[in-house]
Amino acid sequence: MKLMRMIALAGSMAMAGTAAHAQFGSTLKAVKARGFLSCTGHNGSYPGMAEVDNKGNWKGFDIDMCRAVATAIFGTAKGHLKIQPTSWEQRWPALQSGALDMVIKATGWTMSRDTELGVQFSRPYMLAAISYATHADNGAKTVKDLNGGTLCVQSGTTLERYAADDQKARGYKLEVVPFDSTEAAKAAFLSGRCDAYVDWDLQLAVMRTTEVKDPKSIVILPDVLAAEPIAIAMRQGDDQWVDIANWVESILLEAEQAGITSANVDEMRAHPPTPAIATMLGVTPGVGKRLGLKDDWAYQVIKQLGNYSEIWNRNVGQDSPYELKRGVNALVKNGGILYPLIMD
Amino acid sequence: MSVTTLPHDPTRKQAHRKRRLSRPIDMAFSALGIGLAALVLWRIFNWAVLNAVWISPDGTSKVCRGISGACWAVIDVRWRLILFGLFPFEEQWRSSLACLVIVIVAILSCLPRFWRAPRLAGLWIAGFVAFYVLMAGGIFGLTSVAPEKWGGLTLTVFIYAAGMLIGMPTAIGLALLRRSTMPVIAKITGLFIDGIRSLPLITILFTAALIMPFVLPPWLLGDKIWRVVIGFSLFFAAYEAENIRSGIQALPAGQEEAAKALGLTYWQRTTRIVLPQAFRNALPPTINQFVISFKETSLIVIIGFFDVMASGKAAFGTGDWSFAWVEVYVFVALIYFVFVFSLSRYGAYLERRLRVGQH
Numbered sequence: 001m002k003l004m005r006m007i008a009l010a011g012s013m014a015m016a017g018t019a020a021h022a023q024f025g026s027t028l029k030a031v032k033a034r035g036f037l038s039c040t041g042h043n044g045s046y047p048g049m050a051e052v053d054n055k056g057n058w059k060g061f062d063i064d065m066c067r068a069v070a071t072a073i074f075g076t077a078k079g080h081l082k083i084q085p086t087s088w089e090q091r092w093p094a095l096q097s098g099a100l101d102m103v104i105k106a107t108g109w110t111m112s113r114d115t116e117l118g119v120q121f122s123r124p125y126m127l128a129a130i131s132y133a134t135h136a137d138n139g140a141k142t143v144k145d146l147n148g149g150t151l152c153v154q155s156g157t158t159l160e161r162y163a164a165d166d167q168k169a170r171g172y173k174l175e176v177v178p179f180d181s182t183e184a185a186k187a188a189f190l191s192g193r194c195d196a197y198v199d200w201d202l203q204l205a206v207m208r209t210t211e212v213k214d215p216k217s218i219v220i221l222p223d224v225l226a227a228e229p230i231a232i233a234m235r236q237g238d239d240q241w242v243d244i245a246n247w248v249e250s251i252l253l254e255a256e257q258a259g260i261t262s263a264n265v266d267e268m269r270a271h272p273p274t275p276a277i278a279t280m281l282g283v284t285p286g287v288g289k290r291l292g293l294k295d296d297w298a299y300q301v302i303k304q305l306g307n308y309s310e311i312w313n314r315n316v317g318q319d320s321p322y323e324l325k326r327g328v329n330a331l332v333k334n335g336g337i338l339y340p341l342i343m344d
Numbered sequence: 345m346s347v348t349t350l351p352h353d354p355t356r357k358q359a360h361r362k363r364r365l366s367r368p369i370d371m372a373f374s375a376l377g378i379g380l381a382a383l384v385l386w387r388i389f390n391w392a393v394l395n396a397v398w399i400s401p402d403g404t405s406k407v408c409r410g411i412s413g414a415c416w417a418v419i420d421v422r423w424r425l426i427l428f429g430l431f432p433f434e435e436q437w438r439s440s441l442a443c444l445v446i447v448i449v450a451i452l453s454c455l456p457r458f459w460r461a462p463r464l465a466g467l468w469i470a471g472f473v474a475f476y477v478l479m480a481g482g483i484f485g486l487t488s489v490a491p492e493k494w495g496g497l498t499l500t501v502f503i504y505a506a507g508m509l510i511g512m513p514t515a516i517g518l519a520l521l522r523r524s525t526m527p528v529i530a531k532i533t534g535l536f537i538d539g540i541r542s543l544p545l546i547t548i549l550f551t552a553a554l555i556m557p558f559v560l561p562p563w564l565l566g567d568k569i570w571r572v573v574i575g576f577s578l579f580f581a582a583y584e585a586e587n588i589r590s591g592i593q594a595l596p597a598g599q600e601e602a603a604k605a606l607g608l609t610y611w612q613r614t615t616r617i618v619l620p621q622a623f624r625n626a627l628p629p630t631i632n633q634f635v636i637s638f639k640e641t642s643l644i645v646i647i648g649f650f651d652v653m654a655s656g657k658a659a660f661g662t663g664d665w666s667f668a669w670v671e672v673y674v675f676v677a678l679i680y681f682v683f684v685f686s687l688s689r690y691g692a693y694l695e696r697r698l699r700v701g702q703h
Contacts, residue, residue, distance in 0.1 A: 041648075042658075043645050043646070043648045043649070043650065043654050043657075044645070044654050044657030044658050044661055045657060045658045045661025045662060046661070047661060047662060047663055047666065048663075051658070051661060051662045051663075052425060052430065052655075052658040052659075052661075052662070053662075054403065054421055054422060054424070054425060055424075055425075055433035056424070056425050056428065056429060056430045056431060056432070056433055056436075056495075057430075057433075058430075082490065082492060083430075083492075084492050084648060085430070085492065085495075085648040085649065085650050085654070086648045087645065087646050087647065087648050089550075089646060090553075090554060090646070090647055090648050093554040093555065093558075094554060094648075096558070097554065097557035097558055098557070099554075099557060099568075206663065206666075209663045209666075210663060210666035210667060211666075211667070213410075320663065321662075321663030321664060322663055
């Protein structure tokens with residue numbers, strides 16, 4: 001798989017050099033002419049982000065983000081969204097060749113992708129919060145309670161470095177038990193060999209739900225060691241397309257902040273409480289034209305998919321099997337770091 | 345060739361007994377071996393049958409909490425996903441019919457009465473047209489389904505059948521070209537075959553699916569699935585061409601010379617004298633190549649196809665069912681086994697019928 005990744009990377013780097021940059025507005029024009037948005041799925045599944053239900057339909061956080069963008073453009077995602085099953089290696093060449101319009105696939109915003117691959121990113125729509133999992137019978141509530149304990153980790157990974165940095169910064173000490181693979185480290189932790197295990201909190205939540213008999217026996221500590229931004233990736237050069245991605249994300253957060261849900265959006269539209277919400281929901285005309293969309297695009301997105309917290313709860317949060325807490329992914333007013341842009 | 349042993353040879357039975365059970369220590373080891381095998385089998389039986397849960401009344405994994413056996417309920421709930429992938433749920437009868445069409449056409453073309461070029465060609469063209477109409481839709485009132493929604497076993501069977509069907513004639517062509525008396529043609533074909541053989545299949549598929557869009561103009565591109573089928577069949581053809589060439593070269597030179605002396609043309613010699621015998625000689629490695637290729641179809645998952653392996657992964661890749669990956673893999677393995685085992689049994693039948701290895 002390493003080999004494939006290198007071939008894919010080399011291929012897309014070569015292409016990024018030769019392929020003309022996307023023109024301003026060209027992606028939206030092409031998507032509208034084609035009649036559907038081409039977005040990433042998974043070649044299998046990625047629990048919480050992209051899964052397949054019993055009837056072969058896609059679901060998950062990333063899938064809902066794809067739906068939100070398609071809904072913003074076409075008024076509905078039904079019939080206007082193609083989820084292309086995509087492997088990790090395939091993401092970049094498929095984006096460059098135009099087979100994909102957006103990569104929404106638990107993808108981190110890294111410098112090499114941003115600069116060398118000819119890709120540009122939206123604002124992060126989620127942060128992969130690197131956290132510890134521990135056994136509930138430890139009674140640990142914060143990382144400091146783990147002091148003097150053991151940590152199972154794959155050696156040489158960024159996770160190991162995050163843990164070392166955090167120990168220095170917060171002043172506690174864990175004895176590292178190194179393993180040569182994630183699976184081995186995880187298995188050792190689950191068998192009780194270590195007091196703690198470190199990973200992206202979504203992965204920890206999935207592990208807790210799917211790999212232990214009693215999910216309550218594993219606790220994810222609230223302290224965040226580091227956070228990696230997960231963002232939508234697009235072809236370089238089409239700023240309007242990036243605007244659309246950013247503003248779709250933003251209205252999901254704005255709706256949550258203002259208490260607008262799929263259930264009450266009709267009422268909010270009839271009696272907008274603030275001028276900003278009137279603008280957002282298209283009551284005051286003009287919000288669509290700025291992005292090349294219809295005036296009711298934000299209304300349709302919220303009506304059909306709900307706000308950010310509805311999407312979160314449904315796919316990874318309290319209404320999903322994973323029951324992941326919002327943590328750093330909460331709104332700023334709730335102690336997280338996510339915020340909407342200013343609607344004027 | 346007369347090394348075959350007689351099936352009912354009384355001395356053979358005695359020899360067996362003598363070798364396995366003559367001394368007490370041999371008896372002990374035999375008993376130990378049988379005991380171990382029985383224990384393992386019993387445990388597997390316990391897991392797979394006695395303690396297993398077969399169905400899920402509510403469609404969730406609740407029935408499997410706290411059981412010690414296999415949770416076959418995952419197959420009960422998710423089998424349509426495994427077999428048909430992302431194909432629209434209400435339309436899945438089309439996918440199952442399409443899969444059946446290809447399998448039936450494949451079985452029919454294994455029957456000797458269909459072994460005439462026009463019959464085979466007609467059969468396969470009809471088969472593929474029926475398959476394509478059923479899967480893609482768009483006519484006869486069938487809703488159209490885009491290829492990225494094709495999946496599961498149907499996709500695996502389609503890619504395999506299409507790959508073999510394009511690959512086999514290509515292989516014959518390559519084998520004949522490589523034996524051409526014109527050095528330029530023989531050399532270029534040799535270079536082509538060796539070039540493809542020195543690349544991993546995965547790189548060829550990757551290039552066909554992802555690099556080609558950068559190189560080819562859009563009107564020449566076609567859908568990803570066709571590019572992948574062509575890449576797959578070229579890979580098969582390069583190996584199979586060498587199998588056939590070995591079959592040709594095993595023929596005594598006198599045969600072709602005699603045919604020439606009778607005044608037969610090149611095509612008469614090739615189709616009536618050389619190829620039929622070459623096929624017979626090359627049958628065991630050819631069956632081998634067919635079997636390997638079936639298993640190699642699982643590589644298409646790397647370029648984002650939802651084949652039976654990928655949809656198997658999707659079947660347990662959800663919070664509700666992720667503990668049941670062994671059951672899903674066993675189920676997928678059974679599917680592969682049925683196909684590959686039938687292929688090799690058919691190969692054995694062909695060898696008997698054509699008396700391969702007996703001159």
